[in-house]
Amino acid sequence: MVRKLRKSLIWYVFVAPTFILFGLFVAYPTLETFRLSFFQEVATRQEFVGALHYLRLLGNQVFLAALVNTAFLGILFLLIIIPLGFVMASLLNNLRVWPNLFKAIYFLPQITSTVAVALVFSYVFQPNWGLVNGLLRQLGVEPLPLWLAEPRYVLTGSRAAVTILAVWVALGYYMLIFQAGLQAVPAELYDAAVVDGAGPLQTWWLITLPSMRPTFVFLYITGTIEAMSRFSDLWMLGGPAGTPARSLQTIVMYIYQTAFESNDFNLASSAAVILFVVVLLLTMINFRSFLQREFSSQSGG
């Protein structure tokens, strides 16, 4: 027994540093977020207040708006990027000249820091002389859209501008992952389609698209989680409040503002717990529906 433990000892040494760091920077902070969310600072003491902060959040228009906004921006982004990324990846996959050059060019915004890109886009969308409106003016568009200065839900408002920005940034990454998936589609499937006399478009729609299911699910799940924790670009463009008129505020920005500008760590912690629960639920729902369908398709055919 002692010998067995002694032989195990070296493995504990290998595992220990990682788990000590996890304890300090993952486990403790997560539990502390939960604890803080049930307490209230009174004078210098923390007093237990139960679900008070959660009730405060449920009646808080700013928080609810941030929650809805995060979901809205995330859905809008995914609705555009997933089909666009797939079509562009399919095209690039068939291109014989310079495919790697294009891959690199499309990937450029992705390796550039979100902050730098957002800063450049604050000028790109400047209403009077920005790149976009400058080109629109050349095309005779009148009146010119306000983009980042327009908080309403319109096709040329702030939400549209940041969605264009996000799609522009992420396209290269989505194409890359789709291409990896495209190259993994078994060649026999295509051979069979050719034998059956299917045209290229038919093959793409009937063979490629269904074979890409795992890639779609992967990008959809990671995309959802990332959309829920969106912060840097919107903070850069609209500050912690998501100016104009909080049209760009997300949950993480709300948490940041509540904790570090209003100094209400307890309320911010309960918002963080809600973010955690939402992300967890989304992941579980996504995984479950994916796995269920995977099983039913296996038993069905």
Added chain:
Amino acid sequence: MATSESVSSARPVTAIRGWLASQRNFQRLQQVIIFIIMVIGAIVMIAPFEWMLATSFSRSANIAMPRIPTFWPADPSVFNYKVAITNLPLVRYYFNSLVVTALTTLGYLFFSSLTGYAFAKGRFVGKSVLFIILLTTLMIPFEVRMIPMYQLMRQLHLSDSYAALILPFISGGFGTFLMRQYISAIPDELIDAARVDGANEWTIYARIILPLCGPALAALTVLSALWRWNDVLWPLLVISDRDLYTITFGLAIAGRSQGIFTGVALATSAIAILPIMILFLFLQRYIIRGIMLTGLKG
């Protein structure tokens, strides 16, 4: 119009049909169309950067921007760059970014591979429980735990230090998981042979395992470097000392400040962006391969 044109173009249409009937011609046309679409996309990708550069080299951009966007400065000058460099200690920011990114990434590679090796090849009590705990940590976003992390840094008197930017990120669930998967595929015979020769676990780790993990370590380097270099939320919480700003954070603070001149702001952006872009063009094969291996982006 439709009738007259269709009559006159009846011949060309049949001619085009005939031309397309040849498989080679059809494919040639397909290649041209795809190529044109890709070029248009590439222009959209590059145009904002090019416009940024053109504007950053234009001195008059600070006073009045042209109403028609130009992709070449009307009055080329490096004035904005001079102002940007005198305004902000950009060299210092770059140095900070390099120190933080390099140290964090080295730590991340070391701890991920060490613990990954233990989970892949080790035999010890509680291994599966610890592995499940490891997987659980993957589910907890940074944003959920950032408030207590900030408080912890203050309590440890680590705010405004390199340690604050480095320590929380030198180990990670994803890195450990990836290394464990990768090392699991290494045949046991190699390790057993080394053990018979009297090598201890440290030697096996350093001499046998690490040299075989090149692609996985490269992928983790890319991810960790992109994460650290581009992060802004964590520095925003723990760094207020200007001497410790990273280039990304410094650019963010400068860009968000009121009254920064357009030309100067874009010159600062260019200084922050271009070296990384050039580095990417040199390393793009490895970076793209790394991202394809892990499926994650920076």
